[in-house]
Amino acid sequence: MEQNTSSQENGSTSVARLPLSKIIKSPRKRILVTGGAGFIGSHLVDRLMEGGHNEVIVADNFFTGTKDNIRRWIGHPNFELIRHDVTNPLLVEVDQIYHLACPASPIFYKYNPVKTTKTNVLGTLNMLGLAKRVRARFLLTSTSEVYGDPLEHPQTEEYWGNVNPIGVRSCYDEGKRIAETLAFDYHRQHGVEIRVARIFNTYGPRMNIDDGRVVSNFIAQALRGEEMTVQVPGTQTRSFCYVSDMVDGLIRLMEGNDTGPINLGNPGEFTMLELAARVKELVVPSASWRMVDNTPDDPRKRKPDISKAKAILGWEPKVTLREGLPLMAADFQERLGLTDKKQQ
Numbered sequence: 054m055e056q057n058t059s060s061q062e063n064g065s066t067s068v069a070r071l072p073l074s075k076i077i078k079s080p081r082k083r084i085l086v087t088g089g090a091g092f093i094g095s096h097l098v099d100r101l102m103e104g105g106h107n108e109v110i111v112a113d114n115f116f117t118g119t120k121d122n123i124r125r126w127i128g129h130p131n132f133e134l135i136r137h138d139v140t141n142p143l144l145v146e147v148d149q150i151y152h153l154a155c156p157a158s159p160i161f162y163k164y165n166p167v168k169t170t171k172t173n174v175l176g177t178l179n180m181l182g183l184a185k186r187v188r189a190r191f192l193l194t195s196t197s198e199v200y201g202d203p204l205e206h207p208q209t210e211e212y213w214g215n216v217n218p219i220g221v222r223s224c225y226d227e228g229k230r231i232a233e234t235l236a237f238d239y240h241r242q243h244g245v246e247i248r249v250a251r252i253f254n255t256y257g258p259r260m261n262i263d264d265g266r267v268v269s270n271f272i273a274q275a276l277r278g279e280e281m282t283v284q285v286p287g288t289q290t291r292s293f294c295y296v297s298d299m300v301d302g303l304i305r306l307m308e309g310n311d312t313g314p315i316n317l318g319n320p321g322e323f324t325m326l327e328l329a330a331r332v333k334e335l336v337v338p339s340a341s342w343r344m345v346d347n348t349p350d351d352p353r354k355r356k357p358d359i360s361k362a363k364a365i366l367g368w369e370p371k372v373t374l375r376e377g378l379p380l381m382a383a384d385f386q387e388r389l390g391l392t393d394k395k396q397q
């Protein structure tokens with residue numbers, strides 16, 4: 054029998070103003086992941102796709118990401134890949150936006166610093182504009198680099214940071230700081246639901262082999278039989294979080310009620326010399342290292358205070374560096390087409 058649709062067609066004003074995604078009751082969430090072809094993004098996409106409850110759209114310009122990272126989902130009915138640069142507006146109907154698009158390795162973000170700033174400013178502005186228009190919840194992957202070369206240790210979310218505004222890292226550090234500002238202003242001014250994660254150094258399978266970040270460099274160098282390049286003084290510290298823990302934290306933040314900013318990272322703190330020694334012990338026992346020059350404004354120490362993530366999200370990392378390094382090395386070994394160096 055034909056339904057009388059006149060009330061639906063004439064619909065009340067309030068219903069008519071609802072975004073389409075709220076009117077069409079879909080059992081699935083539609084989720085946009087910008088930068089979804091990158092390292093963290095592709096692991097996040099895996100987690101969001103598994104279980105079949107979501108439709109996932111990846112928007113990526115493939116500057117540092119690759120289709121290989123998301124190849125398993127291409128052709129899946131719940132998955133869509135768009136070649137898109139976030140410095141241009143994007144029109145899609147979604148319920149959630151995970152905004153990761155931005156080169157993360159210092160080598161790549163310094164390669165075209167003006168573009169990095171544009172990605173952080175215009176890219177975040179465009180994605181917040183989209184969130185406002187379609188009433189999507191928006192999560193920004195900010196960084197521990199907003200703390201700069203920190204004068205407080207470990208870093209809590211209350212610390213305002215020590216950042217050089219005109220240095221070679223500023224396109225990234227200051228870019229992420231203004232991205233956070235934009236998120237909070239869209240929240241206060243336009244009521245956009247925002248979530249801000251401050252991610253500390255994350256590592257794992259699928260990192261670009263020649264990405265330039267320390268864990269990928271050391272593992273690739275050790276496996277290739279090259280010396281690991283420890284930048285002076287070698288006593289600078291970082292705290293390394295395995296990617297599956299990070300993805301878990303990001304999803305908890307998105308699904309929870311707190312805007313953040315919330316530190317997500319592993320509080321285990323290592324000097325770069327200790328990291329090189331761990332790679333030697335766990336990946337290639339014959340490996341060695343040499344000291345090389347450092348780059349300007351390298352933060353001397355970094356370690357997250359994750360009390361807030363524990364209390365608010367019930368989250369803390371599970372995978373230790375000792376467990377994570379061999380998992381990453383196995384992936385690198387396969388991609389480099391190498392045999393197991395440890396057994397040689």
Ligand SMILES: NC(=O)c1ccc[n+]([C@@H]2O[C@H](COP(=O)([O-])OP(=O)(O)OC[C@H]3O[C@@H](n4cnc5c(N)ncnc54)[C@H](O)[C@@H]3O)[C@@H](O)[C@H]2O)c1
Nearest residue numbers: 088091092093114115116117118138139155157252254255
């Ligand atoms: N991995 C970490 O240790 C770490 C730490 C702090 C913050 N983060 C943040 O997490 C996010 C992901 O980092 P990652 O380690 O996966 O890096 P990644 O370089 O592997 O991924 C970034 C992705 O963004 C894409 N991209 C870059 N510029 C773009 C643009 N203008 N338009 C569309 N796509 C663009 C790249 O092609 C890539 O797929 C970044 O925003 C980064 O700042 C990462």
Ligand SMILES: O=C(O)[C@H]1O[C@H](OP(=O)(O)OP(=O)(O)OC[C@H]2O[C@@H](n3ccc(=O)[nH]c3=O)[C@H](O)[C@@H]2O)[C@H](O)[C@@H](O)[C@@H]1O
Nearest residue numbers: 157158196197198252253254266267270282283284289325
């Ligand atoms: O976690 C973060 O918030 C940020 O960390 C990184 O910045 P950084 O910590 O400097 O990352 P790396 O380039 O991996 O350097 C880490 C340390 O390793 C040292 N390093 C790096 C490379 C290398 O070959 N050898 C080496 O000793 C560097 O001097 C530095 O002290 C990147 O900027 C971002 O991915 C991210 O936003």
